[in-house]
Amino acid sequence: MKVWKLLSPKVIAEEERPDSIASPTQAKVKIAKVLIAYPEIRAYTGAAGIRYPRVPGMYAIGVVVEAGEGCVKVEKNTRVFLDGVAPCGECAECKKGNKDGCLSPQIAGINKDGFLRDFIVAEEADLSPLPPSVSDDCALYTGLISLCEDIAGTLDAAKGTHVAVIGAGETGNILAQxxxxxxxxxxxxxSDEERLAAAxxxxxxxxxKADENxxxxxxxxxxxxxxxxxxxxxxxxxxxxxxxxxAAPCGKVIYAGMEFAEMSVHLKKALDKKLTxxxxxxxxxxxxxxxxxxxxxxxDLAPFLAEETDASDIPALFAAKAALLEKENRTRPSILNMI
Ligand SMILES: [Zn+2]
Incomplete structure (x- = not known):
């Protein structure tokens, strides 16, 4: 198989790797589409602070081309979403058997190799079959919807509760919906009226709008x-x-995302209000x-499905998106068509 990997910030190289199924519970998947969003561009520019070399790509969908004989939920031609996040298996929580509480989850494109490649051999457990009614493009957002459901579950907001959602990018928009x-x-x-209008x-x-009012x-x-x-x-x-x-006094405040920037806050305000x-x-x-x-x-994912591009010049795509991010401090997700 072919992978595109970051050798260092802003340097992408193609590499051939072996790709045979090594255990009966594995399947070989032809990657169809990869989401290129904020984490991928931050990995490209070096802002994410990841260790290189690294294959980017947190979220992808594909089609099974070969399934090991121990696979039970996928077979040849099953369309799947590839789960980019997995428990490490080595931390104290994982060793206790509490994999949902893993202290250092492995995230594709961040601390393990991601999905920017033509094929991948994956454990069947990391593949989620897609029903026909879910389009390829919408399915790419499965991971973000899962994150937003996790946030909603942590909020545990009763019917009619007011929740301020700060940031109207992909996560904020999907969470609000x-x-x-x-x-x-x-x-x-x-602060961006265009994003608010899309939501x-x-x-x-x-x-x-985040202004003085x-x-x-x-x-x-x-x-x-x-x-x-x-x-x-x-x-x-x-x-x-x-x-x-x-936040209201005694309210709940959640910082959310697949990664966090370095942040400093005035904690006294939170303590005075007895916030969680x-x-x-x-x-x-x-x-x-x-x-x-x-x-x-x-x-409704319509605002995030507009930009689709083919994989003919991946280094140029990353360079263009990084330049835009530098100029406007924002980036819109692109759907990269790998076939
Ligand atoms: Zn762990």
Whole structure:
């Protein structure tokens, strides 16, 4: 098989690797599409602080071309989502048998090789079969939906609870839609009106621009109580202190994303308000549940399906996206077609 790997920041090289099935519970998958989003570009530029060489690509879908004789849920031609996150198997929690509580989950493209390749041999346990009603492009978002479900579960917001969601990128937008699905009341916040408008078109009712009127806006929507839950999504460019201003006393604040930037906050504000502060990193993916949400059309992914590109010049694609990120401090996801 062919892989594209980062040798160092901004240097991508092709490499041939052997690709035969080594155990009966493995399957060989032809990679069809890979999501190129923030983590991939951060790995490319060196901002993610990963160890090189590394094959990028956190989320991908493909088709099984060969299944080992011990495989029970996939066979030749099964369309699958590839789970990019797996427990390490070596930490104290894993050794106790609590793999969902793994302390150093292995994340594709970050601390293990990812999916930017033509074929992969994977354990069947890391493959999630896709029903026909879920399109390839939507299926690429299974991992992010799983992360957002994890956040919603940690919030455990009762019906009608106001939740401030800071950052209207992919995670914030999808989370706001899922909170509505779970009957909470999200207030989506960003400095970028285009992103807020995209979320509004997906049915997110309350969107607020992060400006000098923000606190007054949240106060008005919540009848002066402020938000009982508050989620700060990684890399949104807004102050990580914002949740402490927007949260109601005794509220819950969650910092969420597949990775975190270095952050400093004024803890006194959180202590004075007796806030509960925690982090969610989506490290025990519930792909089957996420795929079920796609089947039920619980989220509208239209804003994230616009950019599709072929794999003819992968180094040029990464270079162009990195340049855009440097210029605008934002990047939009691209769907890379590998076939
Ligand atoms: Zn572990």
């Amino acid at each position: 899922l909170l509505i699905y779970h009957q909470a009341v999200p207030i989506l916040i960003d 509004a078109a997906c049915g997110v009712y309350y969107t607020l 923000l606190l007054a806006g949240v106060s008005e929507i919540t009848g002066g109580r402020m938000a009982e839950g508050c989620v700060y999504t990684s890399f949104n460019g807004l102050s990580p202190d914002l949740p402490f201003d927007l 502060v925690t982090g969610v990193t989506g490290d025990c993916p519930q792909s089957a549940a996420a795929i079920n949400l796609l089947v039920n059309k619980a989220v």
